[in-house]
Amino acid sequence: MKGTILVTGGLGFIGSHFVRHALGRWQECRVVNLDKLTYAANPENLADLEGEPRYTLVRCDIADREAVERVFCDFAPELVVNFAAESHVDRSILDAQPFVRTNVQGTHTLLEAARAHPVARFLQISTDEVYGDIPFGAPPAEEDAPLRPSSPYSATKAAADLLCLAYARTYRIPVVIARPCNNYGPNQFPEKLIPLMIRNALAGEILPVYGDGEQVRDWIYVEEAAEAIGLVLERGQIGAVYNVSAGDERRNREVVELLCRIIAAEIGADPSELRSRIRSVPDR
Ligand code: NAD
Numbered sequence: 001m002k003g004t005i006l007v008t009g010g011l012g013f014i015g016s017h018f019v020r021h022a023l024g025r026w027q028e029c030r031v032v033n034l035d036k037l038t039y040a041a042n043p044e045n046l047a048d049l050e051g052e053p054r055y056t057l058v059r060c061d062i063a064d065r066e067a068v069e070r071v072f073c074d075f076a077p078e079l080v081v082n083f084a085a086e087s088h089v090d091r092s093i094l095d096a097q098p099f100v101r102t103n104v105q106g107t108h109t110l111l112e113a114a115r116a117h118p119v120a121r122f123l124q125i126s127t128d129e130v131y132g133d134i135p136f137g138a139p140p141a142e143e144d145a146p147l148r149p150s151s152p153y154s155a156t157k158a159a160a161d162l163l164c165l166a167y168a169r170t171y172r173i174p175v176v177i178a179r180p181c182n183n184y185g186p187n188q189f190p191e192k193l194i195p196l197m198i199r200n201a202l203a204g205e206i207l208p209v210y211g212d213g214e215q216v217r218d219w220i221y222v223e224e225a226a227e228a229i230g231l232v233l234e235r236g237q238i239g240a241v242y243n244v245s246a247g248d249e250r251r252n253r254e255v256v257e258l259l260c261r262i263i264a265a266e267i268g269a270d271p272s273e274l275r276s277r278i279r280s281v282p283d284r
Contacts, residue, residue: 001234002028003120006077008062008110009084011035013188014125014180014222014229016045018081021226023054030054032075034068036061036102040087045187062106065113072117081123081233082110088191089129089153093284096152103156104163111167111175119174123233124164126179128218128243129154136216136251143179143241151284161241168239176236178229180244185222197256201263201274211283213253220246253278 005022009015010033019031030053035041037059049055056075060067062084084106086092086099107124114122131141132148147162149155161177168175188195197207220228228244236242250258256278264271 001026001079003078004030004032004075005079005081005233006032006034006071006075008034008080008082008106009041011037011041011043011045011057012083012087013040013045013192014183014225015083016042016187017185017222017226018083018229019046019049019055021223021230022081023049023052025230029079030056032071032077033057034060034062034071035084038086040189042187042189061102063101063109065109068109068113069116072113076117078120079123079233080110080114080119080121081125081229082107083125085125085157087153088189089151090191090284092151092153092156096156099152099156103153104159107160108163111163111173114173115167115171121233121236121238122164122173122175123229123236124160124175124177125229126161126177126241127154127157128179128181128245130158130161130179134216136214136249140218140243140245140247140249143243165239174238176232176238177241178232178236178244179241180225180229181218181220181246183222183225184219187222193252193255194259197259198263201260201277202267205277207256207260207274207278208281209253209256209278210281212280213251213256213278215252216249217252217255218245218247218249219255220244220248 010019147158149158164175167173260274
């Protein structure tokens with residue numbers, strides 16, 4: 001692939017891995033990283049790219065129409081990959097407004113910019129949470145499964161998907177949608193399950209698990225997700241949806257117990273002492 005890839009939210013967790021992956025995979029591409037630098041952004045994630053001629057960081061809000069328009073005029077991207085989002089379910093339950101603004105209005109702003117400045121691909125990064133809860137052992141949701149989001153976060157992601165598909169149909173915007181499952185790996189903000197447990201375990205604090213911890217999640221290593229997203233960008237069919245999943249389903253409690261074993265082995269602690277700090281807290 002050649003040309004300019006506009007990556008939004010590239011200072012966040014998955015976006016930062018994708019920026020690095022893209023620069024390595026497509027030597028003739030440059031990456032413009034458009035990020036608002038919210039609390040979830042960490043410039044350190046890509047600090048080593050400073051001075052890299054094929055990489056530019058632009059501080060910009062995807063919901064700011066004029067600013068986005070300027071970016072499209074200045075950089076004329078051929079490809080758009082939209083990672084930018086408010087992404088923490090708990091925060092969406094406390095206040096959904098920033099989620100509606102960034103995840104829905106922001107996606108709309110990008111789609112409008114892509115209407116005015118045609119692109120070869122518009123890859124929307126969605127989530128498997130748009131399918132709702134899947135019971136343990138049930139077959140994974142297919143891409144055409146009904147959307148049953150159960151949090152304000154996943155509802156805004158589902159809304160963005162539907163807008164993208166409508167823009168593909170109505171205005172022939174070359175939209176492709178990727179729906180990754182839960183990612184884990186370096187650079188994740190420590191409010192999310194795995195980094196939070198690691199932090200609390202090392203700090204001697206309790207390990208809070210929602211309800212009975214029976215909630216099931218499918219987990220993928222973030223570098224593998226970035227690679228799969230690259231594949232979808234390269235080969236995905238316009239108008240299609242692709243689940244990005246590892247088929248590695250685990251109950252939350254099982255994940256936390258596994259972390260206790262790994263951390264105990266790493267620091268020479270007693271795994272049962274770590275496990276004794278697991279506490280059930282009211283489910284959100
Ligand atoms: P993150 O919260 O770590 O990072 C989000 C990034 O987007 C940050 O750098 C932030 O500054 C930026 N951002 C937020 N609002 C913005 C705005 N209005 N304008 C421009 N930039 C803005 O997110 P993440 O966990 O890396 O998730 C990235 C994408 O992948 C999201 O769309 C999320 O819904 C999706 N996703 C994440 C997971 C996961 O396990 N983390 C799983 C499935 C899907």
